[in-house]
Amino acid sequence: MNELRVRVGPMGFRVGSAWDAPMAALRYLYAGYPEPDDGIATLTARIEPTRPWRRWIRPQVAIEGDHTLPDAVPMALRHGLLAAEMAMNLQVAIGQRRFLLLHAAAVEKDGRALILTGESGSGKSTLAALLGEHGWRLMADEFVLIDPDTGLVHAFPRAISLKNASIAEMAKHVADPARFGPLLTATPKGDIRHLRPNADAIARMDEPAIPALVLFPLFGVATDPTGIGRAELFARLTQGSPNYIALGERGFATLVRLVQTVPGAMFGYGDTAAALDLVGRFWAET
Amino acid sequence: MTAPVLKNPVFHAEAQDANPVAEIDGIMLLFHRRSGETHFLASPLPEMLALLAEHPCNADALAERLARQLDVPCDDEARIVVAARLEELRGAGLVWTA
Numbered sequence: 001m002n003e004l005r006v007r008v009g010p011m012g013f014r015v016g017s018a019w020d021a022p023m024a025a026l027r028y029l030y031a032g033y034p035e036p037d038d039g040i041a042t043l044t045a046r047i048e049p050t051r052p053w054r055r056w057i058r059p060q061v062a063i064e065g066d067h068t069l070p071d072a073v074p075m076a077l078r079h080g081l082l083a084a085e086m087a088m089n090l091q092v093a094i095g096q097r098r099f100l101l102l103h104a105a106a107v108e109k110d111g112r113a114l115i116l117t118g119e120s121g122s123g124k125s126t127l128a129a130l131l132g133e134h135g136w137r138l139m140a141d142e143f144v145l146i147d148p149d150t151g152l153v154h155a156f157p158r159a160i161s162l163k164n165a166s167i168a169e170m171a172k173h174v175a176d177p178a179r180f181g182p183l184l185t186a187t188p189k190g191d192i193r194h195l196r197p198n199a200d201a202i203a204r205m206d207e208p209a210i211p212a213l214v215l216f217p218l219f220g221v222a223t224d225p226t227g228i229g230r231a232e233l234f235a236r237l238t239q240g241s242p243n244y245i246a247l248g249e250r251g252f253a254t255l256v257r258l259v260q261t262v263p264g265a266m267f268g269y270g271d272t273a274a275a276l277d278l279v280g281r282f283w284a285e286t
Numbered sequence: 287m288t289a290p291v292l293k294n295p296v297f298h299a300e301a302q303d304a305n306p307v308a309e310i311d312g313i314m315l316l317f318h319r320r321s322g323e324t325h326f327l328a329s330p331l332p333e334m335l336a337l338l339a340e341h342p343c344n345a346d347a348l349a350e351r352l353a354r355q356l357d358v359p360c361d362d363e364a365r366i367v368v369a370a371r372l373e374e375l376r377g378a379g380l381v382w383t384a
Contacts, residue, residue, distance in 0.1 A: 231313040231326060238324065245322060249306060252317035252324055256308040 005035050009145065009156040009205045010099070011092065012036025015084055017047045022080025029081070029159045029181045029194050032202055043095050045087035047080060079187050085161065085194070092143055092156075093242035099145035099154060100247055100254045103240040104214075106144045106153055107136035112212035113153040114283065115144055115262075117240055123219035126166040127275055129195060133173045134276065138201040139209065148247070148254040151261070152208040157201045159194040167193045169272060211258060213286045216266035217275055223268035225278060233264040295383035297348065297372055299338035321379050330356065331371060338381055345369045 002023040003016045013036070017023050036042075093101065104117035105128030114136075116124040125141050132138030139155040147154055159181065162170055167183070174180070174195065181194035196202075214233060228236070234255055238244045244251045265282060269275040308315045314327040327335070330352055337343075337351050349368040353360035375381040 229311045231311045231315070234310065234315060235326065248322055249317055249319065252306060252315075256310070256315065259310065260308070 004030065005039065005041055006030045007034045007036045008158050009154055011043055011096065011156065012041040013088055013091070014041035014044045015046070015088060016044070017080070017084065019047075019080060022047060022084050025081040025182055026084050029196055031196070032199065043088070043091040045084065045091045047083045047087055079184050081181060081194070082184055082187055082192055085159065088158070089142060097243070097247065099147055100251050101241055101243045102144040102146065102237055103142070103242065104144040105141050106139040106155075106209075107131045108139050108153075108155075108207075108209040109136050109283070111209055112286075113139060113144075113209035114279070115153070115211060115214045116217060117144075117214060117237070118216045118218060118266075121219065123166070123217050123269070123272075123275070125160055126162065126169060126219075126272065127217055127279070129160045129162065129166075129170055130173060130272055130276060131279065132160075132197060132201060133170075137204060138197045141197075143242075146211070146254055146258060147208070148250045150208070151211065151254065151257050153211050154208045155201070155205045157197040157205050159196055162193050162195055164190045167191060170195060211262045213282060214258075214262055214264040215279065215282060216264070218266065218268045219275075220270070221268050222270045222274060225265050225267040225282070228264035228266060230259045230264075234259045236264075294344045294346070296342050296344050297338050297376075297381045297383055298342040299335045299375075299381045302336060302339050316380075318378075318380065323378070325378060325380065330368075331375065334368065334371060334375065335380060342384070345372055348372070 002018070002020055003014060004023060004027055006013050006015070015023070015026060102115065102117060104115050105124045106113050106115045107128050108114070116128050118124050128138060128141060138157055138160070139153060141158055141160040143156055145154040145156050179196040179198070184192045214237070216228070216236070237255055237259070241251070244255065247254070263286070267278055269278065305319050306317045314332040316325045316327055318325060333352060333355060334348060337348060337355070343351070345368055346365060349365045350360045352368060353364050358364065372381060376383070
């Protein structure tokens with residue numbers, strides 16, 4: 001069994017596969033990350049042949065691990081890296097109970113966190129990746145971790161999953177091409193290329209931040225920014241949280257505290273320069 | 287065998303401190319411990335729950351108590367609204383009939 005042990009923020013992973021190629025890609029993407037503390041991985045993800053013979057004949061991979069989804073669709077082996085990333089996401093979403101998870105990205109400046117959330121395709125990942133190259137520290141791309149005890153955001157700087165047009169956009173802003181993983185074409189989500197967060201994001205992955213602002217960017221048509229009421233913010237964040245219900249009362253208390261202390265707003269944007277400008281203006285007023 | 291349908295049933299609600307609540311933008315967020323559900327309750331639902339927690343009663347009596355508290359007339363419209371909201375609360379498991 002080919003295996004990778006890696007720690008991302010507070011979570012230790014053990015990722016395994018019967019195949020070498022996706023594991024080599026994963027190892028490349030997580031170069032420079034630490035190993036789990038004391039060698040203990042709390043989350044295990046595996047990508048395996050769907051049937052034993054599928055290892056050799058038109059190979060497909062299935063996502064497995066501590067937790068599995070009964071209807072997880074097997075993927076082509078050439079998308080094995082994506083399958084490994086999805087397997088890691090699945091283990092986090094279902095397996096961990098220490099943090100409230102928000103389906104969001106986050107960046108930090110001066111000890112305060114900006115949370116970017118919204119539907120898939122809203123551009124939150126691209127915006128967070130861009131901010132991470134322009135004076136902010138990237139804290140998270142897929143899941144934002146909120147500590148129920150302190151209300152702080154904990155960093156979870158996984159490789160950023162860039163999709164379609166944002167792949168070329170980010171190439172303009174990242175000087176080191178070695179930070180990009182392989183281009184995965186024609187996946188179920190279109191073209192995907194992973195980007196390793198910069199050295200600062202990895203080195204400071206154990207530094208939490210105080211949540212300061214929640215933004216809902218929406219890529220498409222530029223619209224005037226509008227504030228979001230706290231009750232609506234609560235509802236939107238629960239809808240985007242994979243483990244709000246599992247956390248029960250702790251999740252409720254954590255989210256109540258967040259919306260009582262952190263304002264929310266939404267805006268539409270047509271190009272990334274305008275979005276960066278708007279984020280800067282929001283931040284100046286926060 | 288089906289349960290008998292009670293005429294003019296008495297509604298009950300849990301004590302006010304039975305579940306964690308938060309008042310946000312005039313809406314009561316209530317985490318229902320029994321079901322694990324989070325409810326968004328706009329007026330007059332929090333007031334209805336408080337009155338029933340204090341003293342269980344039937345729908346008409348609740349309409350009268352609520353109208354008195356909110357200083358509005360207790361007419362047919364008030365009674366219809368209270369009866370409809372009570373059914374919603376019952377569906378959510380926040381009130382029950384004995």
